[in-house]
Amino acid sequence: MAEYLSRAMAFAQDAAKLSVRLSEGLVDNALEFGLDTPGSFYDNAEYKLGQVRTELNSGTEKEKLTAMKRLLACVAKGHDVSEYFADVVKNVATGSLEVRRLVYMYLLRYAEQEQDLALLSVNTFQRDVADTDAVIRAMALRVMSSIRVPAIGTIVVLAVRRLSTDTSAHVRRTAALAVPKLLRLDSALREELEEVVSGMLGEISPLAVGAVVRAFCEVSPQRLACVHTHFRRWCAQLGDADEWGQLELVRLLTAYARTQFAQPDPEGSSSSGQSGNVWLDPDHALLLGAVEPLLNSRNRAVVAGAAAAVCHLAPAAQLSVVARPLVRVMRSSHEAAHVVLASILLVAQRRPSVFYPHVRSFFVAAADTPFVRRMKLHVLSELVAPETAPLMVREVAAYTQGSQEDVAVGAVSVLLRCAQHVQESTIDCLQSLLLLSSDVRAPVSAAAMRAVHILLVDGTVRDARPAQMTLYDMLCVVARTLDTCKGDGARAHVLSLVGEFAESRFGCQHSLDVLRSSVRAFRDEGEQTRMQILELSTRLSLRVQGEGALAEALREHTSFLSKVHAHAFTLARYDVSFEVRDRARSLRGLCPLPGYDDALVEAAPHVLAIASELLGSAESLVAARVRPEPEFTLGSLSLTVGRKMRGYEPLPDWPAQPPQNVDRGPAVVAVASGPQHIAVAGISGRARADAGYATPRSTADDEDLDAFLDSAEDDATVLKAPFLPPAAVVFEQALESSSDEYSDSDSESEVSGSESEGSNSGSESSGLDSDESGDHDKINETVVIKQVKEVNDIKDSETLDADKDGEETSPFIGPPDFEGTSKYWQ
């Protein structure tokens, strides 16, 4: 019994012990289970760093894993944990894939600091490169090429060479991706790498082809000759390649095509002769046919890239395929809209008609970001045409009533454009603009008055022949806004309009009243208005002394006018604003006040002499300014955009611009016109993007064009047609399409490697090329420079300093001055 009891006791004790052990184990496990979230590694990585070394050296995979996770958590938090490098390197050859991945990450971070120790790991990599598992091979190669230790450069090249013929496409892709990295590490390896890459160009797997092309662009951007044999195959593969590879391919092929094919417009092809045109087109059409489906890609970067390619390669008549995809991308998200709108704007500037069916898509939505709003309005103003005007005027007039100020101001410029370009809508627009002039928001009313000013001065309104309104009525309406309108800019415009039309019926009857009432309120006016008052006063009093309708009308008010004039200038003399005082002084130099400036009156002949000189130069200035004024103002919008875009260029998602601007037309024109078809493009920093440019294939033997094309045609067909049936099929289709579409295409096309690149999956970018706006900018700049120069000349000769700042900051207050004075002098 006792024995039995003791046995039971022992059993119970055992059971108790066991249960304790079990529960402890469970708790342990549970603890670890709980700890095994990534967050905890971040939280306590520092405190447990002490254990890391022992854990790394311990036998179990699990502890190593924890240790590595801790280390990487520290790395992520920005601590320097390079002291553990030696311990980590020991684990390179560990069996667990997960640990190995982490070790690799660590190596990539610190290998550059600890070059000697990193060399220890290279052996393992070399062994891994020969591993049976493709993933491990790829991973080893990737890490090996990413370790920035120059000493192992040659070893890595060997590995790349070996793996470039690997059976797995994934590995081949990694090999191709390793090439640019190696090149960056040590440019002396270029020749060897070139050899490797040219061996890889025959890549058939769609998975790897993109990487290969990228490597090719990186390694030998000069050797476009290598593309010839692969061109058709790549065209056929374009649809199958993975998305980012498609981008690379499109970019390369575009660059290639720009050097190899004639400009798809009649002038270009006729200069090279009909035969050249016929032989060239099939491949060109093939490429276009291959690029077009990409416009329907789900990847927005690809869409944008393909659209850019089409824009650069296709004849203008075909551009319409681009419109819908671009609009779709624009609507997909705000971020995409941001980027794509810029390219839409460029296409719209080149060929607005393609977007006419989509005008509604560019209507500003309330949720748009300010930049998108602005760009949409720019696009809308580009799309102004008789077809779209009725729709647009209604919509845009609604914007002007909206509460968003920038939209309203932008809408005013669209209205201005409508009025200028579509005669039927001129009066509608003018009426909306006049309504706006009494808007409470100063910028809006100023913009509206400015638009009215421009419309009245440049003769648009006169041409539109308003039925129910005469110029007199209109000016009355404008002048009456002075009672309601508060904005400084708008009032200034009204006054300068009154001065402008002083000789008209309105001027004869009312200008003196306008002047009188405004001088009375002189003190309360804004700066620009005050200046305009002075100017109006000067104009009137000078005109009264001469002959003309105004002089007749004001004959009996001359003394009153001169008193008002003197009063205005006295006020201006003690004005708080430096600029107003300055302006008063300069105007006084032109038109001395009787009774005050007797000294100047004595010197009058001298002043008059100078004034007549001014007349001469001012005339040319007016000619220069009045003519391009519409262009200039609209252009200046695009000028602003241009500045924006230059500002955006450095952003990673807008890389395509600079090389494109370099790679302009001459290349194609040269190909079309004869043997010297090498465009010597300025090489910009990005060698890759210039890929296409330097050397077309027959650099060595500059024969005549036909022979050159012949040979191109021949070797391409002979080499490629047999081994890829799809290419042939597409080729035939292309032939068909080319016969009807390409032969009579009319376009000015530009040359460029268009490219775009979304540097990460979230942000899409499009690289439409900004040649148009570039040109615009240039023109505008030169215009501006010229004008500024002229202005400066005048200033110098006159030694009057008209406010230069005012000129620059408020560009549309400046012009009326000079126009006004010149008119006056006439």
Next chain:
Amino acid sequence: LLSEMVDSGQVVTTDMSVLRGLVPVPSLMGRVIENVSGFSTNTLASSTASHDAPWRARSIRHTTNEFFVDIVDRIDAIVDSSGTCVMYDVMGDISCKSRLSGMPHLVMTLGRARELDDVVFHPCVVRRAWDTDRTIGFVPPDGPFKLASYHVAQSLRSMPLRVLGEARCTENGMTVHVTVEPGETGSRRVENIRVRVPLDSRAYNIGVQCKSGTHIVTTSRHPQVEWTLDSIHATDSLVRLVIQYSLRSAPQTDSTDAAFVTFEVPGYSVSSIKVDALRLLRESYKLFKGVRYSTMAGSFQVRF
């Protein structure tokens, strides 16, 4: 995962299924097994992607073979204060969820496919078949994916929900009326209606009246009123929301004068796109199919 996706600044792989093949997905199940048994289950499904369809692994097995199609139309519209549609556009997505074994080849036939323009497909779709006879032939990736997104070229403008906005100035404030009225929905209910009305930043003393639904008033720097209606039947009469508020005298800042509306109409398709047939080729098992339609508001705004 990121290291597989991006290699030295160059985007490489972004396809979900390929990535899943390369990087083992940590799962709770795996972790439990690991902790209990003590060894890792994260062995790699080695080199699964086949050559001709990189988005699908070779050996996929499911006990039930199901394929679900979800067709969602999104209406983008701008309605102005007089109730006319300034902009109206219908876009849509065909999302699928596939749980099929082996290497199935599916052919989907859509009703009224001619009305679709600008269709964007998942790379698995054979584009040629679409161009010739408007059928969608594809080898589906496993799991959920977006088969296509489309834009509907149609001139008719049916609105499942008519929303009108009107704003009036009172002597020291504003009154905003928003009315909601069921439109053509094929006698289905419109659900989850949410009307967000951003107000002027100077607004204070905001008062809201509405007969049905709930509303939330936010009075922060960007005051707004959010009005939620659970559902409206096709036969219901119109519902009205009235917001009154006063304006502080402060400089006006940028504000939007539009209401943003979201809603859902399950079971109704504005574009009347239908899945006519879904055939399974190359595999012998029986396929369970499910199709679901719905219409949603994309960016739907009402100006006032």
